[in-house]
Every structure is written in structure tokens, then in C-alpha cells.
Amino acid sequence: MENDIVVPECVICGFKLSNSAMVPSKLQRHLVTNHPSLSTKEKSYFESYLSSKLKQGKNFKKQLCVSEKAQVASYEIAELIAVKLKPHNLAEEIILPACRKIVKTMIGGSADIEISKIPLSNDTIHRRIKDLSENIEQNTAKTLANSNFAIQIDETTDITGNSQLIAFVRFIDENDIINQFLCCRELSDFTTDGAPAMTGHIKGFVAHVKELNENILVTHCVLHQEALVTKFLPSDLKIVLEQCVKMVNYIKSRPLKTLEERIVHYFPKLDIKKFDWVRNPFLITDTSVFDLTLNEEEELILLSSNRDLIVKHSEESINSFWINIRCEYPIIAKKALYILLQFSTSYLCEFGFSALANIKTKKDQDC
Template identity: 30%
Template sequence: MEKFLTQHKRKAEDEASPDVLPKQFPKAKMRKYDEAYLAFGFTCTTVGNEERPQCVVCLKVLACDSLKPNKLRRHLETNHPEHKDKPVDFFRHKLVNCRAQQSLFTKAASVPANAQLASYKVAYRVAQCKKPHTIVEELILPCAMDMVSVMLNDSAASKLRAIPLSNNTIGRRIYDISKDIEEQLNDKVRDGRFSLQMDEATDSNKDCLLITYVRFIDGDDMREELLFCKQITGRATAEELFKIIDTYLKEANLKWEDCVGICTDGARAMAGIRGGLQALIKRVSPNAQWTHCMIHREALASKQLSPELNDVMTHVIATVNYIKTRPVKARIFSALCEEMGSDHTAVLFHSESRWLSRGKVLSRVLELRDEIRIFLKEERSDLADNFYCNKFLMKLAYLSDMFLKLNELNLQLQGKNTHLPQLADKITSFVRKLEMWLQRVKVGRVDSFENLKSFIEDNKLQNTVIPCMEEHISALQKHFQRYFLMQDPKQYDWIRDPFSASPPADLSTPEEEQFIDVTSDSTLRLQFQSKTLAAFWIGVEKQYPLLGKRALATLLPFATSYLCEIGFSAVASIKTKYRSKMDIENELRVAISKLPPRFEKICSMKQAHTSH
């Protein structure tokens, strides 16, 4: 037994012996091309960082080892015996022709690649302008050819025909660009926390759409982008909406745990605390903070009118409809306004769903009250009696003033990159103004209401609508307190300006320690003056993660669903009655996204051909 073991051991040692290792061959010598080789009909070409001889007659490329005079001469005498006695000038002429031919091939190959890139860039601009795809072949290409032909020449203009710009091609290009933007977006969102803003509405084709936007941290600032726009095939229930969102997040590898906020309107399917969308989301993301859109809340708080003022609003709408719904009467009224030298020649329709509609309608009717009175009298309409009543006109003037102020507040709440502390200031300011107006009205001062004041002074009237104004302003105060649950306006001071505010009482010990560190940091104090609030706290989080995370938990959630309204406006522009069957998501994403497409990457994944 020992004998066999010993032999086995020796065999293993022999195998490990360096004497039996594979023999290391010397590295092959890299030969260099010599200009004298042209006398044998050979030039030089590079293949994989290696110089190789190429015959200028047959264009055949030989191995690097063939860079020897005898091998090159043998190729010439064997394959081209008729040229073996030719002078060097003959082969030099052949070399010039060879290089010209190669240049032609390279140029021809680059045309489809350039045409493809141009096709993508044209499609990108078409989508951003929300135009139909056919406009490229019907208008853009002919115009471009005319301009190039005039400014350059017809030959240059004819090259534009190589660009693929058909209807279907532009559609495919927009699809590719949309997917590239979506891929970039999901990669960025996947890296950290995010918040969502969502709303559903019906488009011109009666398709129900769910639009969702996402806000996330991108580098040193926050970014807002369209996450998706999906069609709701069934009923727009909370379960159906959650299913659409959940499916998309899973396909994009986004985690519900990273969602810190959701913003919707107050519809039951969205805001229900038990079966609404916000309740379903909180089951999978307990830390997500739900926000009722502050613009919708402002519209709801200002919607209610007393019976007395509601009667004025009803008569105004009836008057507008009487004039606007009859084309002949609308033309006659317009002519009357022109004769009287009015700045405007038409009244405006009222739309309950439009936030600024009431203020604009009331202001226009008040402005054209004399023209309306004359017109209604000539038409023998009973509505004319209201415009002879000074009390009615005073109420109309007050309503136009108040709703113009509400419109100003609504516009202040609109916009991108808004957050809760910023908009809470606007609401607090308006509530304080309501209190100031109420106190002034109680003592008979109406100088805050310009239209009412001018009407009273111009007609030398006594203000008889003070009680009505007091009632309405008091009701507005109650409605704003109900919808906004007025809290201490100083609760966000430490986020707005940590260097001037005291730390909130509910900070933990580590958080308060970091608050002291932040407020003692001179560098951060200087940065606070030059950066946006979000960018400042993103920078703070990198050094003081506990305090920065807490501040961003307030700044990251959306405060309104304004972006969704912008999205639906874009849908209305894109999906016209002539394009009602199109898939809107890709068109919408390219139209409103701020992420630039990666054209080089997109083109590298496609075969360049003028017919594609």
C-alpha cells in the first residue's frame, strides 16, 4: 500500500515540477510597413491596432507576417504577373484610386447614419410642439428643401430626401425617444425617495386617463417629471387606480417603501380614508404623507355663496348665456360694444370646472354693464331690470373684486416646484387679509374693493350691501379654516430659515444636536443665501442626514396637483378629434419631459437605413 502511495505522491510532485510547465514561446515580432513596399504594389492598412499589407490592385489584405519583400513580390508575381514590371508611379496611381474608393464607401455609409440621427431630432421637435406626424412630409421637409435650395444649391437640398420622415417612421422615433426618457427617469427615481402626484380625467375621445407625476432628488436639487399616463379601461375605482400604479412601479423596479408622499384631489376614489386610493397606498407605504391639493381646497373654500350673492351670480350667468348662445345676438352685441368704444366686445362663458372663471366672467360683465343694459333693453329681456338696480350692481362690483382677489391667490398657488411651507404662507396671508377686510367693512370702509368703491363714488351712492359683504367674508374665513385646518404658521420656520428660527419641540436629541451644528456652520449660512430651499436641505442631508431627512420629508411631497392639470392640457392639444385613436403616453412624455433624450445611444441600437 505504501508503495502505491509513494508513487502517487511522486507523480503529483512531478506534475507540479517547473520542468513540465508549458513552454513559453517568444512574442511574435511586429513588422512595420516601409514606403519601398509600394514598388511591389502594396500599401498599409490597420486592422485591430496592427499594420497589415494591402494590395493596391486586388485590395486583398495579407497577414502581418507577410510584411516581407519576398512575400510581397511573390503575391505580385503569382496573382498579378502582368504588373510585375510596372514602375512605382503605376502603383502610386492605383493607391490614389484605392483611397478614393474607400473614401466613397465611408461617405456612403455615413449618409444613412446621419439621416437616422436627423430623423430622430425632427421627430423630437414634432412631439415637443404637439403636432401631427404627417406635418413633417407635408410641410417641414418641403420647407427645408426650399430653404436649402435657395441658400445653398439644389444638390444640397436633394440630400434631405435621404432622411426617413414618413408618418409611421416619426411615430416609431417618438416611441424610441419616449422609452429612452422613461429609462433615464426610472434609473434616477430608483436611487432614492420620491413622491407622487396623480389625477384622472376624461379626454376628448371619452377615454379615462390616469396621469401620475413624480418628484425626486436628482443630484443637488429636486426634479419633477411625468411618471406615466395610462388609460383606465374599467371603472375609475380606487382599486383600479391602485392596480395601475402598483403594476407600473413593479415593472419599473420602484419600491413603495421609498414613496414619502402622495397628492390628489378630494374625490372619494382618491381621498377616502378607508377605501380610497390614499388608504390603499398607505397599506403598502405607511410613511407616505397624503396631501389634498391646495388649489382644489382653495376652489372649494371659495365656492359657497350666500343666497343673496348666489342670486346675483345666477342672473349674471343667465345674462351671459342669453348673449353668447345665440350667434346673431352675439354679433349684434359685439357691434354695439364697438360703437360705444368698449375695450372688449364680448362677454365670457362661465365654466364651473375652471378655477379662474368666476372672477373673469364677473369682471367682464361689470365692465360692459352699460352695453349689456342697452342691449337687453332693446331685446326687451327681463334680465335688463337687474342692470338698472344699483344694489344689484353694487353686489356685482363686490363679487368681481372678491373673486379677482381669489384668482390672485389661486395663481399664487399654481406653478412648478412648489412645496407645503411655501404655499402655507400664501394661505396664511390671505386668511389674515380676510380678517383685515372684515374689520374695515364693519366700519364702512370699502377701499380694499376697487370696483365697488369706484361704482359708489361715480354714482354718489350710499353703500347698502355692507351686511351682505360681512356675511360673505365671515363665511370665507370659516371655509378656509375648515379646508386648511389652520395650524401654527411658524411650524415650518425652522425649514424656511434655520438660522433665524428656533428648533421645533418634537426634534429628537440627535436631530437637535445636528440642528445646532447646522446653525453654527458659517459655510452653510452662506450657501443658504444663494441656493433654493430644496437644494440647501439636500446639501445639508449629505452632512447631517437626520435633520436633512426630516426637512426633506416636508419639502419632497407635492402640495398641489398642478402638474396633472398641465398634463391634461397637453393631452387636449395632442389628442384632437383628428388624432383621437393614438396612444397618448409616448407623445405626452416626449412633449413635456425636461430630460434630454440620448440620441447617440438610441441610434447605436438601430440599423441606419434611409428606408427605416
């Protein structure tokens, strides 16, 4: 069949014939000329040959279909392993044998043989996850190219002594703000650890980024700041829960100027009242304390007087509320989302490093 038109063809050689060649004399001439050894065969022989040929075609199509499904299943299992942060050899050693036993018990027949055709080796899962990661990274990069976003990065040294850089991004996706894994890269050059390497004003990562965009807003992980402060506390103060009374007496009896300076250095005074309007723009009384421009103040006042939005604010999350009013109140909504996009801690990076260490440790144990 070509272009939805049935075209006659020879059963033996597949040669396509014209409609004018369908007369018995011309068909006989084709048979004698091209297939002389079959010229004396009965009609039933050619019918049987055609039936066998059609059956082979169906079997080939079925095998091709099974192969495509096996590839899809392989990617889906690789995605599950990646999402659950499990070692890559789990598919070959646990998932595949388990699936074969399940289908053999529940379905029987040759179902377990079909399941075994799914490629789930350690190397295959590794390639699948790499393909999925590259696809996610490319799609995320396209999204970030046209959107404001926050990026969370951190570096660690894994159990093999190699430096690993991990990055997460936070951006607006339709009606919400989501966190998305971006990449994990092995660093070939020498790297250093610690706050100065990241937040240093001269040679730190932040300094290099600000050379490209001086308007970026930088936040230091709250948990890291707490850890840095504890390095300068007297040893007695580190066991707060156990020696609470001694700690209070110690603070009362000694000058705390140095301690206060350290705390202020890592925890600068922040007036959270300046951001009350972000949480609830309908309870404002004095916009002068919010550190807003004149245009931002005017839009905030207009927004706060919109009674229809009061109900909307009570029904939606803060993120969704500000995203959904970007068109109507673009200036103040942009300011609010700029604040909401920020990461408060580097928890995602730490979680990613834990997963990386777990996977690499399991891999070394299996070697």
C-alpha cells in the same frame, strides 16, 4: 491592415498574401491561376482598378455617415416636438419643407436633397418620441430607486373616450430639486373620477398605496380643494368679484356653521409657523413649536449657530442649501427635504392633459 500591420492583398479578389508571396514569380502565378482573363493586362489597368475601388469605398463611407447623421437629426427634431408639445406631423409638414427651402436658398447645390434624407414622417416621429420617453422613464426609475421622491398623478378621459393616467415626479438631482415627467399610460380597465377615487381612505388610490408604505405623506391639490369647496357655497357667493357687498351681507345674516365645516374639511387648519425653520433656520427662537424630535431639535440648534452657513444660505436657493448640508446635518436636512419635495398643486398633470388633448385634436382634424 490588421492590428496596425500592413498586409498585402490582391487588388482584384482581395485575397491576403504573405510576405513570402510578394516575389514576382509567385505574384504572377496567383494572377494566372485565379484571374487568367486579366493576365495580359498592363500595370495601368490594375492601378485604375485600385483607384476606382478606393473611391467607391469612400463614397460608401460618406453615405453611411450621412445616414447616421440623418438618424441623429431625426431624434433631435422629435425631441423638440415633444418638448414644445406639438403634433407629430409638424416635422413632415412644416419643419422639413422649411429646412429644405432655407438650405437651398442659403447654401444651394444639393444641400436640400441631403436634408430630405432625414426621416420625419408622422409615424417615425411617433416612434422616436416613444423611444425617448422609454429611455427617460428607465433613467428616472433608476434615479428614484435610490432617492426619496414625490409623485403627482391624475387621470382624465381624452376626446376619444379613453382613460389616460399621467404621472410626474419631484426628486433631488445633484444640487437642486427638479420636476420630471414620468409617464402617460392609457388605462384599459374602468376608472372613476373625483376626489374619493384618489384620496379615499378605504378604496381610493391613497389607501392602496398606504398598504405598501404607511409612512407616505399625502397632499391634496390646493386648486382641487378650492373647487370642491365652491360646490357647497351658495350660488350668490360664486360671483364674489361682482357681488362682494351682497356676499358679505349674506354671510352676516345667515348661520355659517355648515359652510365652516365644509371649509375646515377641505382646508384643515395648518400652522405654517411650524415650517419657518425650513425657510430660514437662523431666525429660530423657540424650537418647541416646530414639531421636531429631540435629535432633530439638537441638529437644528447646531445648524443655526454655524455662522459660515448664514452666508451660504443667503447665496443659495432653499433647495440647494438643504441638499448641500445633508452630509453635515443628515437628520434635520432629511426632514427639510421631505417637506420641500411635496407638490402643492396638480398643475403639471393638468398642463400635460392640455397638451395631450391638443395633440389628439390636431391628429383627428388631419385624418
